[in-house]
Ligand SMILES: [Zn+2]
């Protein structure tokens with residue numbers, strides 16, 4: 001009984017569940033960005049696919065760094081311009097062991113860079129792939145609370161799948177709906193903004209075992225880095241804010257959100273986050 005409690009608990013490390021390391025913003029220094037994340041206590045990052053036509057570049061990043069995993073999917077912005085992609089193609093690409101999620105997919109009615117019809121067709125293909133592979137669906141939703149709730153419920157009725165609402169900024173009603181379907185809620189640097197009072201209240205109501213943190217880097221740097229290019233190491237600031245909101249220590253928040261991540265992203269080996 002001489003073993004101390006700290007030696008049997010896993011080291012508290014954070015996960016950046018959503019970033020875009022393939023974006024040109026990082027081209028010059030992706031090695032340094034990944035190293036800085038590690039030094040900041042970010043044990044693992046998931047670089048998220050937005051274009052199927054550039055999936056090879058995303059996979060190459062995941063293959064290059066042991067602590068970088070990736071998803072496969074088409075962002076709703078690109079639904080009309082990317083090659084038409086069915087569930088079978090997504091399932092095929094998702095066979096690679098470093099592919100751990102399906103997306104990002106969903107509805108973006110704020111920018112509406114693609115018309116709604118192709119957004120919906122693309123979303124349904126991703127849902128079918130998530131259902132078939134058992135990998136989590138990474139949902140982007142902006143100004144589309146009702147349609148997002150409806151499609152998730154309707155598709156859940158055809159057969160279960162898991163997932164999360166990423167960079168959550170929607171209303172509490174959608175949060176409750178998603179939680180009711182077994183989904184998780186991922187919070188970005190927006191949580192730290194002064195203007196995010198409503199989001200902070202919503203976050204306070206989400207059970208601690210359903211929360212994830214992310215950067216969505218290179219966008220949306222949290223306070224005190226707001227306005228700078230975002231990067232995975234900055235997820236510590238979002239986690240600190242969330243810990244404050246939930247009334248827990250930074251260590252407890254890191255442990256809990258990383259446990260949540262591993263439960264949802266079940267293809268990621270535990271050692272990849274906590275070491276062995
Ligand atoms: Zn997104």
Ligand SMILES: [Zn+2]
Pocket residue numbers: 018019020048104216
């Ligand atoms: Zn994204």
